[in-house]
Amino acid sequence: MMRGRVAFAGAIHEAYPHERGVQLADGRIRGEDEVVWLAPIEPCTIFALGLNYAAHARELQFSKQEEPLVFLKGPGSVLGHRGVTRRPSDVTFMHYECELAVVIGRPAKAVKRDEAMQYVSGYMIANDYAVRDYLENYYRPNLRVKNRDGGTVLGPWFVDAADIPDVTQLELRTYVNGALRQHGNTRDLVTDIPSLIEYLSSFMTLGPGDVILTGTPEGVVNVDVGDEVACEIDGLGRLLNVIGSDADFNRV
Template sequence: MKLIRFGPAGAERAGLVDAAGRLRDVSMLVPDWGPAQLAPRTLAAVAAIDAARLPEVEAGTRLGCPLAGIGKIVCVGLNYADHAREAGLAPPGEPVLFMKATSALCGPHDAVRIPAGAQKTDWEVELGVVVGTRMRSVARADALAHVAGYVLANDVSERSFQMERGGQWDKGKGCDTFAPVGPWLATPDELTDPHALDLWLELNGERMQGGSTRDFIFDLPTVLAYISQFMTLEPGDLVLTGTPAGVGLGQKPEPRFLRPGDVMRLGATGLGEQRLTCVAG
């Protein structure tokens, strides 16, 4: 299934995308999509419904982040060799981890606010993995069995805060609206192979990023098992798995960063597209 949440910010309701690509309202059966609703029994019950009989979502309705109640966002840095090279860094020997604030979450077409004092706001198209069942010291071979689904994400980053304000990545990653997610959460049956997804991002119509999850340095079972050695991953937690080359910081001959009025359009195989306009914060 492809799960969506629609409606005004803070008042979203549960929906899904039917086989014809139409948005349907399922809120009379499941009021909202949160960690508790990721239980296999709940998802199986919703999957058994004839989606064509559900009310259509009115055209133009806002889409929110497709999952409510995300407990934490754990991110993997430098997980593509080409991105590590453009950053002037050697590919890491172990996954590089950092956190992103849940207050940064927003919908797939919401405005991205460039915060006051920002000088180097950047883009990063990524595959996101949503945890469905608790993971604590999980073996690599068992890791994907704990996945509830996959999402398109943009790890928006303010490089001056990240790199020039004391060396902590988190402060450049967690600004409000710096985690657009969606448009939908695709359950694992929707993707033939999460390690064969093309990702891309355009800025004002110009292609900036193009890559594939085939090129992960650390694949998804490795990443999930690794994280679970250091912290428990709970249902509804979101793991962002890294970005391919083409970020603003890596542009040649000069870096290129986001400005108010810029429009980012990005997508991934089977996970839809985002369209995000930048505004002054």
């Protein structure tokens, strides 16, 4: 089942796909642009993977790491479908990162790889923006690169794990102003989902609502103010987002 969360008429509603837009839990149908989209779930801890597609690592001239490159993201970074992400005026290279987001469904501690997928409740699309100008090095992605307010777009739907029969063969695509700019497949993950869960749960307990952003494939390009970015993953829908200026956020 696909389900999301939207704000409409002063309340937050569970919502479902409909041919005319979205259907609220109370039965009302509204167009996509008549509601404010929230992240499909309220994430707890957000884990982000860097350089988890080999071709993307080569694109950035980075050799394979000994273990997964993982960092954490704060809740203020989360934004919903059709939201606006600010591009700081002092940067020269800001790019999207289309990623498969994995949602943990129950407490997971010292989980073995063969049992790891039993702890996954579902999936979402993520677009996790990065400002390369602020990067110190790939071993220590600093806060200004990846923990920006509204820089992690999630949605539009949460899809139950049972509805994605083979998560190892999902196509990822990113379009900028309608032009295809990024294309990859989850079969090319350097560290796959079961291994990521095994690795993380080996030293900490994962909990319901924790989200693992599994990394982005090659094909990242700079985005500018006014650009519309659309990320697609097979079976999960289409996540739209627009790039805004400092002025749009009263930062001038």
